[in-house]
Amino acid sequence: MNISSQQLDIWIKDQLFNAIPMGIAVIDKDYNLVMANGSFEKMFGAWKNRKCYSVYKSRDSVCPTCKGSISFEDGVPRVSQEVGFNKNGRMTRYIKHTIPVIQEDGSIPFLVEMTTDITEIEQVRREHQLLFDQVPCSISIIDRDMRIVKCNKRMQEIFGNLEGQLCYEAMNDRRDICVACPAKKTFEDGKMHSGHSIVTKKDGKTAHFLVRAVPLSFDGEYFDQVMEMSVDVTQTLKLEQELKIAHTFMEIMIDASMDGIIAVDQGRNVRIFNKAARTIFNVPENHRVTKSELNSMISEEFIEQVSSEMTHVSLPETTVQTLDGKPRPVRLIGTNLRVDNNYMGIAFSIQDLRELKQLEKEKLESERLAAVGQTVAGLAHGVKNLISGLEGGMYMLNSGMNKSNIERVQEGMEMLVRNIGRISLFVKEFLTFSKGRKIRVKKSQPEMVADDVVELYAENAKRVDIELTHTCDNAIASAPMDYEGMHECLTNLVGNAIDACRFSDKSSGCHVWVRTFEKDKAIVYEVEDDGCGMDYEVKKKVFTNFFTTKGLGGTGLGLLTTQKIVQEHGGTITMESEEGKGTIFRISLPRNRLPILIEDNEQDDNTP
Amino acid sequence: MSKKIVIIDDEPDICTYLTAALEDYGFNSQSVHDHQSFMPTIESVQPDLIILDIMMPGRSGISMYKELKNHKTYPSVAVIMMSGMSAENEFSPEGVRNLLHDASIPLPEGFLEKPIQIPELIQMINDILSKE
Numbered sequence: 001m002n003i004s005s006q007q008l009d010i011w012i013k014d015q016l017f018n019a020i021p022m023g024i025a026v027i028d029k030d031y032n033l034v035m036a037n038g039s040f041e042k043m044f045g046a047w048k049n050r051k052c053y054s055v056y057k058s059r060d061s062v063c064p065t066c067k068g069s070i071s072f073e074d075g076v077p078r079v080s081q082e083v084g085f086n087k088n089g090r091m092t093r094y095i096k097h098t099i100p101v102i103q104e105d106g107s108i109p110f111l112v113e114m115t116t117d118i119t120e121i122e123q124v125r126r127e128h129q130l131l132f133d134q135v136p137c138s139i140s141i142i143d144r145d146m147r148i149v150k151c152n153k154r155m156q157e158i159f160g161n162l163e164g165q166l167c168y169e170a171m172n173d174r175r176d177i178c179v180a181c182p183a184k185k186t187f188e189d190g191k192m193h194s195g196h197s198i199v200t201k202k203d204g205k206t207a208h209f210l211v212r213a214v215p216l217s218f219d220g221e222y223f224d225q226v227m228e229m230s231v232d233v234t235q236t237l238k239l240e241q242e243l244k245i246a247h248t249f250m251e252i253m254i255d256a257s258m259d260g261i262i263a264v265d266q267g268r269n270v271r272i273f274n275k276a277a278r279t280i281f282n283v284p285e286n287h288r289v290t291k292s293e294l295n296s297m298i299s300e301e302f303i304e305q306v307s308s309e310m311t312h313v314s315l316p317e318t319t320v321q322t323l324d325g326k327p328r329p330v331r332l333i334g335t336n337l338r339v340d341n342n343y344m345g346i347a348f349s350i351q352d353l354r355e356l357k358q359l360e361k362e363k364l365e366s367e368r369l370a371a372v373g374q375t376v377a378g379l380a381h382g383v384k385n386l387i388s389g390l391e392g393g394m395y396m397l398n399s400g401m402n403k404s405n406i407e408r409v410q411e412g413m414e415m416l417v418r419n420i421g422r423i424s425l426f427v428k429e430f431l432t433f434s435k436g437r438k439i440r441v442k443k444s445q446p447e448m449v450a451d452d453v454v455e456l457y458a459e460n461a462k463r464v465d466i467e468l469t470h471t472c473d474n475a476i477a478s479a480p481m482d483y484e485g486m487h488e489c490l491t492n493l494v495g496n497a498i499d500a501c502r503f504s505d506k507s508s509g510c511h512v513w514v515r516t517f518e519k520d521k522a523i524v525y526e527v528e529d530d531g532c533g534m535d536y537e538v539k540k541k542v543f544t545n546f547f548t549t550k551g552l553g554g555t556g557l558g559l560l561t562t563q564k565i566v567q568e569h570g571g572t573i574t575m576e577s578e579e580g581k582g583t584i585f586r587i588s589l590p591r592n593r594l595p596i597l598i599e600d601n602e603q604d605d606n607t608p
Numbered sequence: 609m610s611k612k613i614v615i616i617d618d619e620p621d622i623c624t625y626l627t628a629a630l631e632d633y634g635f636n637s638q639s640v641h642d643h644q645s646f647m648p649t650i651e652s653v654q655p656d657l658i659i660l661d662i663m664m665p666g667r668s669g670i671s672m673y674k675e676l677k678n679h680k681t682y683p684s685v686a687v688i689m690m691s692g693m694s695a696e697n698e699f700s701p702e703g704v705r706n707l708l709h710d711a712s713i714p715l716p717e718g719f720l721e722k723p724i725q726i727p728e729l730i731q732m733i734n735d736i737l738s739k740e
Contacts, residue, residue: 384692384721384722384723385619385692385722387722387723388621388622388625388692388722388723388724389619389621389622391625391723391724392621392622392624392625392626393621393625395625395628395629395726396624396625396628399628399629399632408628411624415621415624415625418621419621503642505644532667579667579671
């Protein structure tokens with residue numbers, strides 16, 4: 001033996017025992033620790049004069065499952081996995097090799113126990129197992145025969161335990177391997193692959209799974225297994241499908257809508273501009289409408305107004321501009337789009353009123369024609385009164401001449417002249433009415449019309465002792481209206497009111513009150529008198545043509561003309577009257593129905 | 609003694625015309641232009657027949673007719689209603705019946721459409737008065 005081997009022997013004897021990275025302890029038959037190395041002391045702390053169960057497990061007595069005592073008996077070495085407590089009192093997992101020391105006589109005085117701490121390894125292993133089982137997707141491990149080697153808990157919950165089965169048989173109900181099997185691809189090229197698989201669950205239901213196959217290799221070496229991770233996307237796919245259908249449906253609806261639909265996002269960029277909107281705004285098919293173009297089409301103020309409102313802003317009648325700068329009468333509704341109170345943009349709904357306007361015009365025209373027809377029928381009635389007057393005159397003239405009654409002749413002549421005058425007045429009014437004068441809209445101050453009319457009648461009223469007044473309480477904004485037309489309306493009403501006062505029983509002190517005011521976004525004219533009032537029969541016929549109670553003093557066209565003009569302004573005329581008490585006529589002109597003030601070329605084109 | 613007739617029409621020309629014509633045919637006639645003097649005139653004249661226009665300002669002939677028929681003294685006085693309206697325009701027995709709104713009131717004895725034909729009017733007056 002040379003020196004170095006001697007030295008090695010000494011080192012093994014003196015040093016190795018302590019240097020081994022594994023706890024070594026020697027136990028006698030009474031469970032006393034008789035010897036232990038440094039690694040053991042590092043793990044379990046002080047050991048001298050202590051019992052093994054006390055050191056390993058912090059117990060006061062022998063462990064019920066003591067394996068050492070068995071090895072003392074049978075002399076067989078054992079390996080066991082144990083849980084004990086380390087020197088700091090923490091739970092520790094360790095693998096213990098128990099080796100009996102057998103003497104020549106066969107007796108066993110000691111056991112040598114070698115302990116390896118596996119607490120951390122075990123921890124990691126458990127974590128992995130937990131992850132493997134509880135991760136929210138199905139995981140299986142498949143070998144090159146496509147046999148399922150292992151599956152996690154989640155997979156077992158969905159498919160049952162498939163271990164040992166061929167994956168395509170067990171999951172896909174197939175006899176052959178699936179065409180686009182990602183695991184197969186992974187086995188071929190060693191790379192990760194994804195795919196979509198339709199599978200049958202253990203409850204018999206079909207489901208869509210998104211599958212990803214990963215090679216189960218370490219350090220890129222040859223591998224025999226693939227890990228397949230799959231997620232049930234049935235619900236997602238269904239939602240996606242529903243969303244797609246809803247989206248398509250919405251797109252079709254928007255495109256097919258008769259009304260123009262425009263939507264802008266938070267940055268006011270145009271996102272939707274449907275076919276109807278293109279027609280209304282004269283936008284070519286391939287033209288993309290920009291932000292600034294939209295601002296010139298729909299006024300910027302309106303867009304601002306909508307974005308500051310919580311819900312809708314509606315303009316029943318307004319004008320927008322086409323891309324090439326032409327005015328269009330439309331109904332415009334702006335909706336502030338909010339999702340969970342977050343501003344998403346604005347949607348506009350635009351209804352083209354051109355056709356409606358045309359229809360309205362046609363309706364007015366047909367009403368006018370109907371009125372003309374009625375007029376012709378009524379004409380006979382009007383003419384009858386005139387003929388009566390003429391006949392009377394003729395009779396007086398003839399009989400006066402026969403009787404040489406010069407007074408009667410004179411009277412007859414006067415009657416003839418008077419009635420011929422009435423005929424010309426009648427014909428003039430009749431022509432005005434039947435022609436249907438064109439409405440001339442200009443920005444007017446509503447109360448000015450009433451002022452003018454009252455001034456016109458002031459002298460007249462004073463002469464017959466009627467107090468005629470005009471009041472205008474609140475300031476009224478100017479409005480687009482046919483000044484002359486409205487003047488005619490009020491002239492008729494005030495004239496009627498003065499006549500009603502003259503016909504009344506009161507000898508004097510009658511009143512005519514003219515009032516102009518604005519209420520509920522409508523301009524209102526009231527003409528009230530405390531004159532004779534009307535009885536039932538008269539009230540019923542007030543608005544029919546050629547109805548007059550004034551004998552030859554009226555043509556019966558005044559109120560009818562008034563009604564026509566008011567209707568042309570989109571307004572209404574109503575009347576309350578009580579016999580002997582007085583009458584009140586009320587013209588109401590809602591601002592949103594007033595004629596549009598535009599020098600529209602198209603409008604001119606359509607009017608003869 | 610000549611029969612007395614009261615003409616009620618707001619139109620003076622018609623009144624003048626009818627008064628003159630009726631006088632020429634031997635009737636004693638008087639006219640009223642307004643509804644205020646209608647009852648006093650009837651009271652003072654005590655007419656055998658009344659010619660009554662329907663459409664008049666302030667008060668219609670229908671309303672005057674009702675007053676007359678409800679009066680204690682004059683319900684039996686014959687009335688000819690006169691109007692510029694034609695049959696299509698409610699000037700018919702049915703139309704007047706509707707306007708009256710009262711089934712207990714008898715219809716007037718005559719209906720006369722304007723323009724007035726004097727011979728026709730005289731015929732109507734004579735027929736009505738001879739029946740009585």
